[in-house]
Amino acid sequence: MSAPPTTAAVAGYEATIRRTTDGVAHITGASMGDVTFGQGYANGEDHACTVADQILKVKGQRARWFGPGEGDANINSDLAWRAIGIGRRARNDYETASPEVVEAFDGFAAGWSAHLEEVGPGGVSGWCAGKNWLRPISGEDVYAYARSIALLASSGALTDFIATAAPPTAAARDEETPPSTNGFARALASTDVAARSTGSNAWAVGAEKVTGGEGGLLVGNPHFPWEGERRFWEVHLTVPGETNIYGAQLIGVPGVGIGFTDSFAWSHTVSAGHRFTAYTLDLDPADPRRYLVDGEPREMTAQSVRVQVRRPNGELRAVRRNMWSSEYGPIINFPGVGWTDTQTLTFRDANIGNDEFAEQYLAMTTATSFDEFxxxxxxHQGVPLFNTVAVSSDGRAWYADTSATPNLSRQGERLYRRALRDDAFTQVAADNGAILLDGSDSRFEWEEVDGARDPGL
Incomplete structure (x- = not known):
């Protein structure tokens, strides 16, 4: 250890944080709440700005503090996250979350806030030092951010298109361009909806392939970025007699995302499955705010969303837009298709109801055996978009893709394969890691089966 240990404490929490020469935080506490308190405190020391910015993002407050952003990026982000309702969903989920999850998330928030209280905004390290938008955070705030991570390869990748979807106007009709597979392909590639840029590698070697025939070997090679909110943060968490786990977690979230104990080790790679299905909607000729399913008209719903935007002089102005949805999910203004008098796009998100994400990873973090892991x-079935590769200390190797995946009926699959052959847009979507279905045909709705975490998976 390169420095004396630090004891972080506020009413109800206490943790000891020891740093190695590489700055890795080794955190010990009497309970998981104490340990995640220390984890939040150490996150505040290392990455306070990233955590605070992500909390603002999911609250829909970036434009309030940072202004509209280039090309209204902050406005669009705020409108979309409020339309997605991540704060409302987190609030509802948090009320029914297990006491263990609440303990972990409340502890993390208390630790991060304790560090901010101790050093003040001016003492924070990083680009946000001294900013007046640095405020204490709550467990519910952290939970909302964790819920947003589950949407990385679905709603979270489509926020610009959610925020800018609007019915065609007379002026827009004059400038309307025909659908373009080229524009569609470029937009799909830029969004990386299949999370290909963060694909990883992992190898699990069981006892039969290990020299001497004892134990197992895991090699994890995650490809998440070195900077920003998707960066892994190395950490060691210990509750004496209960938990002793070393690994890495995304900045701003309690627990361990990939790691090892004396009994088992695991890593993740990005699943080849799909986290959402996009749908083309054939619109009612009498009103482009209605769409047809099996020839019958159905109404879109409009949600009025309001955000605050900071002007250059510091004053705030309100921006309000209608955010539109179909029965599947948000309408999206996707390049190459847009929203015309005859057609638009929508999508259904397999992780929008993933209230098991936090439960899943806390259970993995605190598991005392490979079988429990x-x-x-x-x-829980809460892994959002990853394969899991794991080994046990007694030499068992395990692979599973338990991530959230839409479930089409056999008939829907046959129809989709036909569209892959005959429809250019369906082909382009597939080439870029997305599934595009015909929303005017109810045979493409997800099929419900017993035992799934949510209907349609």
Whole structure:
């Protein structure tokens, strides 16, 4: 250890933080709440600005503090996250979350806030030092951010298109361009909806392939970025007699995302499955705010969303837009298709109802055996978009893709394969890691089966 340990404490929490020569935080506490308190405190020391910015993002407050952003990027982000309702969903989920999850998230928020209280905004390290938008955070805030991570390869990748979707106007009709597979392909590639840029590698080697025939070997090679909110943060968490786990977690979230104990080790790679299905909607000729399913008109719904935007002089102005949805989910203004008098796009998100994400990873973090670790996947089904590769200390190797995946009926699959052959837009979507279905045909709706975490998975 390169420096004396630090004891961080506020009413109800206490943790000891020891740093190695590389700055890795080794955190010990009497309970998981104490340990995540220390984790939040250390996150505040290392990445306070990233955490605070992501909290503003999911609250829909970036434009309030940073202005509209280039090309109204902050406005669009705020409108979309409020339309997605991540704060409302987190609030509802948090009320029914397990006491263990609430303990972990409240502890993390208390630790991060304790560090901010101790050093003040001016003492924070990083680009946000001294900013007046640095405020204490709550467990619910952290939970909302965690819920947004589950939407990385679905709603979270489509926020610009959600925020700018609007019915065609007379002026827009005059400038309307025909659908373009080229524009569609470029937009799909730029959004990386299949999370290909963060694909990773991992190898699990069981005892039969290990020299001497004892134990197992795991090699994890995650490809998440070195900077920004998707960066992994190395950490060691210990609750004496209960938990002793070393690994890495995304900045701003309690627990461990990939790691090892004395009994098992695991890593993730990005699943080849899909986290959403996009749908073309054939619109009612009498009103482009209605769409047809099996020839019958159905109404879109409009949600009025309001955000505050900071002007250059510091004053705030309000921006209000209608955010539109179909029965599947948000309408999206996707390049190459847009929203015309006859057609637009919408999508359904497999992770929008993923209230098991936090439960899943806390269960993995606190598992005391390999069997308990595997059982967490069966019980919670909360892994959002990853394959899991794991080994046990007694030499068992395990692979599973338990991530949220839309479930089409056999008939829907046959129809989709036909569209892959005959429809250029369906082909372009598939080439860029997305599934495009015909929303005017109810045979493409997701099929419900017993045992799934949510209907349609």
């Amino acid at each position: 595997v059982g967490a996947h069966r019980e």
